[in-house]
Amino acid sequence: MSTIAGKLLRIDLTTGTHREEDIPRSHFAQFLSARGLGVKYLYDELAPGIEPLSPENKLVLGIGILGGTRLQGFSKWSVVTKSPMTGTLVRSFVGGNFGVWMKSAGYDQIIIEGMAASPTYLTLDAEGVHHLDAADLTGLDPRETQQRLKARHGVRTEAACIGLAGEKQVRYAVITAGERTASRGGVGTVMGSKNLKAIAIQPGKRKPMAHEPARFDELARQQIAMLRTNPRRKALNTLGTPYITTVLMEKGILPVRNFREGSIDGIAAITGDEFLKVKEAPAGCYGCMTRCGGMRTVASGPYRGTQIDGPEYESVFALGPLLGIADRQFIIDANAVCDFYGIDTISAGVSVAFAVELFERGVIGMQDTGGLALCWGDRLGAMALLEQIGRREGLGELLGQGVKRAAEVLGGAARDCAVHIKGLEIPGYEPRAVKGYGLSMATSNIGGNHMYGRPRDELAGKVDPLTEVGKGASIAGNQKAQAVEDSLIACTFGNSGLTLEDYAGFLVAATGIAELGSVDELTRIGERIVCLERCFNVREGFGRKDDTLPKRMLTEPLEKAGPASGQTVADLDTLLDEYYQALGYTPDGVPSPDRLAELGLGALG
Ligand code: SF4
Numbered sequence: 001m002s003t004i005a006g007k008l009l010r011i012d013l014t015t016g017t018h019r020e021e022d023i024p025r026s027h028f029a030q031f032l033s034a035r036g037l038g039v040k041y042l043y044d045e046l047a048p049g050i051e052p053l054s055p056e057n058k059l060v061l062g063i064g065i066l067g068g069t070r071l072q073g074f075s076k077w078s079v080v081t082k083s084p085m086t087g088t089l090v091r092s093f094v095g096g097n098f099g100v101w102m103k104s105a106g107y108d109q110i111i112i113e114g115m116a117a118s119p120t121y122l123t124l125d126a127e128g129v130h131h132l133d134a135a136d137l138t139g140l141d142p143r144e145t146q147q148r149l150k151a152r153h154g155v156r157t158e159a160a161c162i163g164l165a166g167e168k169q170v171r172y173a174v175i176t177a178g179e180r181t182a183s184r185g186g187v188g189t190v191m192g193s194k195n196l197k198a199i200a201i202q203p204g205k206r207k208p209m210a211h212e213p214a215r216f217d218e219l220a221r222q223q224i225a226m227l228r229t230n231p232r233r234k235a236l237n238t239l240g241t242p243y244i245t246t247v248l249m250e251k252g253i254l255p256v257r258n259f260r261e262g263s264i265d266g267i268a269a270i271t272g273d274e275f276l277k278v279k280e281a282p283a284g285c286y287g288c289m290t291r292c293g294g295m296r297t298v299a300s301g302p303y304r305g306t307q308i309d310g311p312e313y314e315s316v317f318a319l320g321p322l323l324g325i326a327d328r329q330f331i332i333d334a335n336a337v338c339d340f341y342g343i344d345t346i347s348a349g350v351s352v353a354f355a356v357e358l359f360e361r362g363v364i365g366m367q368d369t370g371g372l373a374l375c376w377g378d379r380l381g382a383m384a385l386l387e388q389i390g391r392r393e394g395l396g397e398l399l400g401q402g403v404k405r406a407a408e409v410l411g412g413a414a415r416d417c418a419v420h421i422k423g424l425e426i427p428g429y430e431p432r433a434v435k436g437y438g439l440s441m442a443t444s445n446i447g448g449n450h451m452y453g454r455p456r457d458e459l460a461g462k463v464d465p466l467t468e469v470g471k472g473a474s475i476a477g478n479q480k481a482q483a484v485e486d487s488l489i490a491c492t493f494g495n496s497g498l499t500l501e502d503y504a505g506f507l508v509a510a511t512g513i514a515e516l517g518s519v520d521e522l523t524r525i526g527e528r529i530v531c532l533e534r535c536f537n538v539r540e541g542f543g544r545k546d547d548t549l550p551k552r553m554l555t556e557p558l559e560k561a562g563p564a565s566g567q568t569v570a571d572l573d574t575l576l577d578e579y580y581q582a583l584g585y586t587p588d589g590v591p592s593p594d595r596l597a598e599l600g601l602g603a604l605g
Contacts, residue, residue: 003069003208003510004028009107011122011129013194014055014114018129023108029513030600033108034062035091036487036529038080041111042089043532048539052084052186053169053193055115061160061199062109063099064489066506068208068287070220072227073494075100075287077177078486083185084171084193085347085402086423086447088537090185093489095285096178097158098201105204116195121161123153125202134197139164141302141340142176149200161198162188163342168392169193170400172347172425176339179283179293179309183344185424185446211512219506223498227289232496236292237282241313241493243272245321251465252433252564255426256321257376258353259419259552262430262561266326270316274328283309290494296332301383303336311335311345314450317428318349323356324376334386341390343400350425351399352385354406357417363410370394419550421448422542431553433564434458436471439575440478443547443589445533453479454492466564468571472578480526487529527583528599531591535604544589547576 006025011018023037031040038060050056059081066074077099083090102110105124119134137145145161158177166173166188173188174181182188210216227233235243245267248254252262268274275294284291295307311319311331319334320326338345358364359374366373370388372381388396398406403425407418419426424447431438436455444452455471455478457463463474481500485492490503500519507516515521537546548554549569557566569575580587584595596602 001209001213002211002512004033004065005103005106005108005206005208007107008109008111009124009129010111010113012114013112013116013120013131013196016131025513028065028511029515030525031529032484032487032525033065034078034487034489035080035483036525037109038062038078038091039089039529039532039536041109042080042082043536046082050082052082052087052190055113055194057082057190057193059112059187059190059194060109061102061112063103064487066488066490066510068100068103069210069510070217071223071287071506073285073288073290073491074489076285076489076491077102078489079175079182079187081187081190083424083446084189085186087540088422088446088542089533090187090446091486092175092182092184092187093486094160094175094177094182095180096160097286098160098177100286101158101201101203103208104206105201106206110199112194112196114194119195119197121149121198121200122196123200123202126204137197138167142342145198146176146178149198153200154202156203157200158203159198159200162191163340163390165341165343165390165392165400166192167197170341170343170389170392171402171405172344172400174342174344176342180285181339181342181344183346184449188342210510212509216506216509219509223502224289226497230497233290233493236493236496237290239272239276240279240292240294242270242275242311242316244313245316246271248428250562252558252561252567253430254321255317255428255430256560257324258322258350258357258417259426259430259550260556261559262433262564264321264324264326267321269326270320270328270331275311275316278328278332280307285491285494288491288494290491290496292493298333298336299329300333301337302340308332308336308339310339314428315345315349318346319382322349322353322428323382325379325382327379330379330383334383337383337386337390343390346427347402347425348386348389350419351389351403351406352382354403354417354419355385355395355399356381358410358414361413361417363413363417364395368395416551419552421549422546424448426550430558430561430564431549432558432567432569433561434465435468435569435575436463436465436475438549438553438569439471439572439579440475442549442572443475443479443576443579445530445537451482451486451492453482466567468569469574470578471575472580473582476579476582479530480523483526483529484522487525524599528601531583531596531599531601534585534589534591535596535601538590544576544587547589548572
């Protein structure tokens with residue numbers, strides 16, 4: 001017995017066929033599941049240089065080894081693909097019940113390949129996979145799409161779907177499941193490029209059974225007891241992630257006005273306590289007692305009068321202070337517009353901030369904005385641009401390609417205002433105020449992402465956040481640990497206070513794979529996953545030149561940022577050298593043949 005299903009389902013949209021495949025047990029021992037397995041399959045199966053929005057790209061959906069069990073905070077699911085934003089690999093995680101249903105149907109992974117000839121949706125039930133006409137779902141928002149599928153196929157149907165933005169190929173479209181989204185890197189755009197509107201699953205009969213059931217149950221009981229008393233979990237349960245907005249501003253980490261400043265007047269209106277006042281019900285993922293979400297009522301726009309699950313911190317930052325806005329209800333309503341069209345709130349917010357700065361500098365004018373006079377703090381203008389992005393109309397046509405591509409089209413000063421790493425917009429952590437975080441984002445194999453190696457010691461103030469030396473090894477260590485967590489989809493919030501040692505105990509009781517009981521071995525697996533991602537990117541032509549930060553962070557002193565005021569990242573080269581050395585990469589950022597061999601990846605050398 002094991003909590004591993006041991007099978008994947010491969011669906012070919014071009015031919016309308018599908019087949020089951022065994023996943024070798026050695027794959028789980030070497031790459032765990034979710035992110036790790038996704039990377040392994042994509043590295044092996046994607047030819048170098050393929051266009052991310054072509055039928056040659058694949059979507060790998062996965063759930064973790066511990067997903068669907070009694071353990072708390074392990075039941076989100078993952079999407080891994082080649083990103084249309086960056087050209088690198090990308091992995092994005094999402095809640096909802098979809099992943100658990102997938103496992104109950106008997107699969108750890110679903111690989112979707114090819115492209116349907118016309119708008120299609122898939123259903124998966126006891127009889128197999130059905131390729132169905134999605135013409136009547138075309139243009140529907142994710143919520144309406146899911147409701148229609150439940151009405152048609154039964155209330156227990158769980159679906160993953162895209163909105164209008166995914167259909168129209170806005171480059172940072174999301175995949176939605178329930179009220180949650182796989183947000184980053186354009187995973188919904190890839191789904192749309194395959195003419196795939198939705199995948200609907202019926203729950204199966206298979207229950208994940210632990211290898212040592214009594215031991216596993218005892219560990220699950222201990223985990224719940226531990227989480228009950230953890231203060232961070234309790235804060236997340238009550239306030240959700242918005243509570244960190246003020247904490248970050250005190251340290252100068254909160255990005256304001258397109259990453260030029262680190263504080264905003266009126267912050268008191270958008271604190272965690274303020275968002276708590278309008279939280280009407282808790283919300284969260286399957287199998288999670290933390291339930292960090294919260295349902296709030298939308299006051300304007302297409303979802304007016306209904307509730308959404310949100311906003312979480314990244315949406316607060318991107319749709320609020322980054323645009324010079326400190327208005328709680330605007331942030332909720334703007335979040336709803338992003339959800340309605342199915343676009344990533346981070347990339348959308350950064351793209352709107354980019355446009356406001358361009359307008360301020362005279363790079364674009366009212367002839368480009370459809371008559372909008374953009375300025376910081378302008379709610380109407382920001383909302384209009386979000387709508388244009390979602391519909392891919394007006395200036396939204398350009399902004400919906402992301403700031404890197406938009407700056408390439410506009411040229412000149414626009415390049416200085418485009419805040420991205422490898423083509424992916426930066427999330428809500430200012431690299432000039434936390435230099436190790438800057439290194440982690442610069443070296444991230446998926447572009448600008450805050451969850452690729454979160455420097456907890458730096459954020460907690462145990463390490464000087466402004467120092468630019470001595471951080472390479474710790475960031476490399478954070479990235480390895482994060483790769484393990486992502487490959488189990490151990491939610492960083494829903495497992496507050498737990499460590500790799502705890503996960504090792506869970507894994508042995510769940511699977512009987514003895515080597516997974518060693519923290520050293522888990523760390524080695526994490527490094528192997530990061531290394532294989534790097535090999536994928538090297539094969540695509542990425543290297544040290546791409547491990548960088550936006551020019552703004554390297555040369556423009558951060559303003560109004562408390563203890564981080566005046567900071568730049570002055571010596572990224574030293575940080576990079578240390579990091580490469582810690583991982584056994586060459587000075588060009590390429591894994592050395594010796595390190596590949598040590599990680600069991602020698603064939604790639
Ligand atoms: S803590 Fe929040 S994001 Fe994490 S699993 Fe629980 S509800 Fe989902």
